[in-house]
Amino acid sequence: MPHDxxxxxxxxxxxxxLRVKALETLLVDKGLVDPAxxxxxxxxxxxxxxxxxxxxxxxxxxxxxxFRAAMLSDPMPLLREMxxxxxxxxxxxxxxxxxxxxxVVVCTLCSCYPWPLLGIPPGWYKSxxxxxxxxxEPRAVLADFGVTLPEGKAVRVxxxxxxxxxxxxxxxxxxxxxxxxxxLAALITRDAMIGTGLALEPNx
Amino acid sequence: xxxxxxxxxxxxxxxVNASDDATFAQDWHARALALTLAAGxxxxxxIDISRHARERLSPKDYTRxxxxxxxxxxxxELLIEAGVVTREELQSGKADGISPLADRKLLAExxxxxxxxxxxxxxxxxxxxxxxxxxxxxxxxxxGNALVxxxxxxxxxYAAGAIGxxxxxxxxxxxxxxxxxxxxxxxxxxFAVAVKSTELWEHPENPxxxxxxxxxxxxxxxx
Numbered sequence: 001m002p003h004d005x006x007x008x009x010x011x012x013x014x015x016x017x018l019r020v021k022a023l024e025t026l027l028v029d030k031g032l033v034d035p036a037x038x039x040x041x042x043x044x045x046x047x048x049x050x051x052x053x054x055x056x057x058x059x060x061x062x063x064x065x066x067f068r069a070a071m072l073s074d075p076m077p078l079l080r081e082m083x084x085x086x087x088x089x090x091x092x093x094x095x096x097x098x099x100x101x102x103x104v105v106v107c108t109l110c111s112c113y114p115w116p117l118l119g120i121p122p123g124w125y126k127s128x129x130x131x132x133x134x135x136x137e138p139r140a141v142l143a144d145f146g147v148t149l150p151e152g153k154a155v156r157v158x159x160x161x162x163x164x165x166x167x168x169x170x171x172x173x174x175x176x177x178x179x180x181x182x183x184l185a186a187l188i189t190r191d192a193m194i195g196t197g198l199a200l201e202p203n204x
Numbered sequence: 205x206x207x208x209x210x211x212x213x214x215x216x217x218x219x220v221n222a223s224d225d226a227t228f229a230q231d232w233h234a235r236a237l238a239l240t241l242a243a244g245x246x247x248x249x250x251i252d253i254s255r256h257a258r259e260r261l262s263p264k265d266y267t268r269x270x271x272x273x274x275x276x277x278x279x280x281e282l283l284i285e286a287g288v289v290t291r292e293e294l295q296s297g298k299a300d301g302i303s304p305l306a307d308r309k310l311l312a313e314x315x316x317x318x319x320x321x322x323x324x325x326x327x328x329x330x331x332x333x334x335x336x337x338x339x340x341x342x343x344x345x346x347x348g349n350a351l352v353x354x355x356x357x358x359x360x361x362y363a364a365g366a367i368g369x370x371x372x373x374x375x376x377x378x379x380x381x382x383x384x385x386x387x388x389x390x391x392x393x394x395f396a397v398a399v400k401s402t403e404l405w406e407h408p409e410n411p412x413x414x415x416x417x418x419x420x421x422x423x424x425x426x427x
Contacts, residue, residue, distance in 0.1 A: 007261065007262065007280070007281065008281055008291060009276060009281070016272070016273050016276065017230070017232040019273070020232045020236045020272075023279065023283075026293060026299055027242075032288065034309055034310060037309075038235060039238075040312045041237070041238035042228075044315065045227065045228075046227060046228060050227070086320045087318075087320075087322045088322075091325065108213075109210060109255075111271070119227060120227045120237065122224065122227065123271070124220050129219060133214075134220075135212045136362075136404070136405050136408075138413065144220040154413055155409075155413045156413070156414050156416060157413070159415055159416065161358040161359070161417050161419065162394055162418035162419075162420075163251075164374055196222070
């Protein structure tokens, strides 16, 4: 049986910052948590792991047809080679936008997100409004991001209900022929890889 | 049947605030994330148990809590239920001695390796896939956990009873409905199933839209 009892969080301070501090202090005093390990985890997701990882992969998919085909059929061996395997990215699937279909990713039940490629999700991704609405009215949600899709383009919303994690490969903008992978990666935003944005236009 | 976290399709939430886009809007958000990961590394619960702990917050708390407050609420549940800390320790804030689990503490120099190792959810299974790409399937009529009353499940209520089409076979994965309740990993086939917007909503934006969900074989029947 799941326990629906009086909730232990009521034993903690009501201010959330103090609540975290109280839990940390208790766990450190019990010898269960190393504060330096917390610093290391924060450093990892604040500065090392983020959307720049996903952008690098997508840029390579844009310029290298063989790599693109491999990433669309079985990305995990290649992600391991690129050191982009890890927690919350164990079962990646890349989904490609086309002239006919636009993809958007959500987790309606919690906040599942491909950490090794995009880092920790932004606030809006975890918000009730995004989780509730994007499955039912994706175009209205895209409008909140200033994005309008061409008339008639279908939307495919991926609800991340299992441990598979989805990353959107945006369409490559016109006028980017001859650009280097590094230049292309700068056009590939976090939102474009979630599907609430498009790749930036060159010189935008 | 479902709980407050199961909000897909709900009306009334208003606009998405696209400018709320910081990784960690407050320092304590980062601390809460790190503390949750470090406590998880003690190995006293799995990801399904921890999701269910957050989902079991009362609807009032779930709604009024910010994201990382839910994580802290869930963590307090988990620590008490697993016997890692006592209610008395939580109330007083004072540790009653060093924990017998202290030798499992995640050390700073092991963090990178622990995060890189991940926690894959695929497992070998004796259950053969009953469906293949292109097959029509009906999602279970009710979104509740079939094993445990009020238990954890990953079938969102908005999609229950809908008819869809298998688009990907993911292999065999741990069944959260079992794993969240200490009933074993019970791995079974997992599929991505595409459901047309017209199956799900009274007023779809476009009849060609679809929602794709990852669903375990026991959530599905032939249609």
